[in-house]
Amino acid sequence: MTAEAYDTVIVGGGPAGLNAALYLGRSCRRVLLVDSGDARNMAAGVMHNVVTNDGADIADFRARARAELAAYDVTFRDDEVVSVEPDGDHVVTTTKESGTFRSRTLLYAAGVRSELPPVPGLADLWGTSVFECPYCHAWEVRGKSFGVYGGVVPSECLAATLTVWSDSLTYLSDRRELPADERERLTAAGIPTVTDEIARVSPHPEGVAVELADGRSLTFGALFLHMDTEARVEPLRPWLRSGDLESVQTDERGRTALPRLYVAGDLGKNMQQAAMAAASGGLAAMAINADLVREDRPGSLPAPPPPASS
Ligand SMILES: Cc1cc2nc3c(=O)[nH]c(=O)nc-3n(C[C@H](O)[C@H](O)[C@H](O)COP(=O)(O)OP(=O)(O)OC[C@H]3O[C@@H](n4cnc5c(N)ncnc54)[C@H](O)[C@@H]3O)c2cc1C
Numbered sequence: 001m002t003a004e005a006y007d008t009v010i011v012g013g014g015p016a017g018l019n020a021a022l023y024l025g026r027s028c029r030r031v032l033l034v035d036s037g038d039a040r041n042m043a044a045g046v047m048h049n050v051v052t053n054d055g056a057d058i059a060d061f062r063a064r065a066r067a068e069l070a071a072y073d074v075t076f077r078d079d080e081v082v083s084v085e086p087d088g089d090h091v092v093t094t095t096k097e098s099g100t101f102r103s104r105t106l107l108y109a110a111g112v113r114s115e116l117p118p119v120p121g122l123a124d125l126w127g128t129s130v131f132e133c134p135y136c137h138a139w140e141v142r143g144k145s146f147g148v149y150g151g152v153v154p155s156e157c158l159a160a161t162l163t164v165w166s167d168s169l170t171y172l173s174d175r176r177e178l179p180a181d182e183r184e185r186l187t188a189a190g191i192p193t194v195t196d197e198i199a200r201v202s203p204h205p206e207g208v209a210v211e212l213a214d215g216r217s218l219t220f221g222a223l224f225l226h227m228d229t230e231a232r233v234e235p236l237r238p239w240l241r242s243g244d245l246e247s248v249q250t251d252e253r254g255r256t257a258l259p260r261l262y263v264a265g266d267l268g269k270n271m272q273q274a275a276m277a278a279a280s281g282g283l284a285a286m287a288i289n290a291d292l293v294r295e296d297r298p299g300s301l302p303a304p305p306p307p308a309s310s
Contacts (some may be wrong), residue, residue: 012109016265016281023285025072043127144221252285
């Protein structure tokens with residue numbers, strides 16, 4: 001086992017983990033950040049809605065963040081964490097290639113995976129003409145016609161919101177029977193529904209072609225949809241008794257019910273946006289720093305406030 005003991009190991013080098021590293025580095029903390037490099041938004045190439053970084057290349061954003069962190073005691077490992085477990089007053093983090101590390105606290109900021117519906121062709125267009133977040137992507141395709149796929153996860157509220165960016169919207173239910181309230185909301189928003197089965201989607205000079213099972217084809221400037229997401233918590237499994245993070249996160253600063261384990265970013269309680277993820281990383285870092293002060297100087301700080309009941 002590598003003998004290095006860090007104040008905090010951060011799992012995940014997205015906006016949440018990077019901002020937490022900045023806060024902790026600037027708090028004179030010794031930090032190790034391990035990142036496997038497959039960010040959720042990489043398919044889009046650029047990110048929006050991050051002030052001073054609107055339209056920034058995602059890889060470049062990450063590289064600049066790392067360069068800034070060189071001023072502090074932050075070490076990076078491009079590696080995958082395979083397990084994280086408590087060991088007395090430390091946490092033991094095991095990586096695929098770099099070995100095992102001990103730390104006083106662990107910030108888990110590994111993000112989530114988006115689960116695309118099983119429509120052939122969708123994955124190839126994800127991030128370029130198939131999108132989820134209107135705030136991230138609709139400006140670039142404003143004024144064009146939009147399809148909104150609601151075949152797996154109901155997306156009528158997304159469709160209604162998109163009326164801000166387009167007045168030509170079609171809801172595609174892909175044979176899913178819509179409950180009355182979903183139909184009523186679409187009617188209220190003035191959005192027609194096509195209920196036919198979708199065979200595949202494919203690139204089109206205008207954006208995206210949606211091929212129906214009966215051979216007809218519909219063309220849109222972009223396709224939007226809501227998706228299920230899966231938390232990337234595999235390395236935490238031995239530590240999480242219940243199997244899900246939601247049940248152990250206790251406060252708005254990313255503290256969990258498990259001592260020394262904190263969460264931030266898309267995995268946490270915040271909206272799944274880069275700026276919010278970064279903000280939650282900062283909050284978690286401040287909680288970690290304060291809790292380490294509490295441990296080193298007992299009685300010097302009051303206990304953290306109890307979590308607000310949701
Ligand atoms: C296609 C798309 C486009 C988007 N565009 C925008 C946008 O324009 N603006 C915006 O605000 N938001 C956008 N988002 C949302 C945004 O990407 C997320 O909210 C944000 O990236 C979350 O940051 P995070 O740090 O929590 O997680 P992530 O950015 O997903 O980073 C998590 C990191 O953890 C690493 N990791 C995971 N598991 C492990 C492991 N076991 N060991 C080591 N490392 C691990 C991953 O490699 C990854 O680098 C978009 C999302 C998608 C899907």
